Amino acid sequence: MSVYLYAVTAAGHPHRLDGLHGVGDPAGALRSLRARSVAAVVSDAPAELRAKRRDLMAHENVQERLLEDGAVLPMRFGLVAGSDDEVLAALDEHAAAYEQALREVEGCTEYHLRVARDEDDMLREIVTQSDEARKLNDRTRQDPASHADKVALGELISHEIERRRERAAEDVVHALSDTAVRHVVGQPNRDHLVALSFLVRRERSGDFSRAAQHLADDLGAGAQLTLHGPLPPYSFV
Known part of the structure; x- marks a missing residue:
């Protein structure tokens, strides 16, 4: 059997x-x-x-x-x-x-951490902060049939989202790496901007959780941080 x-x-x-x-x-x-x-x-x-x-x-x-x-x-x-x-x-x-x-x-356990951003809020931020995105967005509104402008806008937004993902992951790692042994970056999806797993010594679990809470406070209202653990160390086997 x-x-x-x-x-x-x-x-x-x-x-x-x-x-x-x-x-x-x-x-x-x-x-x-x-x-x-x-x-x-x-x-x-x-x-x-x-x-x-x-x-x-x-x-x-x-x-x-x-x-x-x-x-x-x-x-x-x-x-x-x-x-x-x-x-x-x-x-x-x-x-x-x-x-x-x-x-x-x-002596270690695993914690999963995810950071989510409201998609509409992030798109508004990109259009507000990027002159090129704002110009392309205005042109597509004025001429909805402009395929080239739509493609260019889509590519620019995709690039900006990826840049924000990388920066957010770096910020998370920087904030939590002192309280963890190792980390691995997971695959993001539509529901979250960043997904990471941390290997944490049991005696540092409280320090890690407090550091994660400080990070959540620093991220502000535009982002939502969720933390799951302690868990068996799936991501480090």
Whole structure:
């Protein structure tokens, strides 16, 4: 039977799994697979798996419990292997890489930070601050059929938005890097201007949260900052 993976830990991790259950309906029984120096928490994989709230919560609850007792390399939801033997072989084959990754995240948790800007507000700002954007905007209003001006305006706005994204990401990193071990820049989308993940030592979590609150205050009313965490260190595995 195929095997569902939750996390990789050091072989000596206690794997306190009492009271928890795995994904699937009926829920899979959790078990440990221990190789020479690293181990994995797994269950039998259900025949059909969807990202339902019940299964997502089961996946996260296992990882959060493991995180209470030591470093964890969390697997993404839905990762399945062919068999226990396949998992054990992979643990032994990649043991050195897993051990290094566990050392890097030891004593740390992850925080996700996003900065959003109202799209209409940002467009008004670009047109107000850029003489070229203002001229192109006026010309497209006077001549709605002017395809060249519309294309030029669209390209200019796209460039300005990207410039603001880069500047906002730099400002966030500058404000929070002293309280974090590492960071990675995520992919922005229509809902947010900047997305970053920070690896933070547990004893610095309060410092990081306070620095994030100061940053939110400095951003002002035109921007909205959201912070999620502490989380298993998905982005740093």
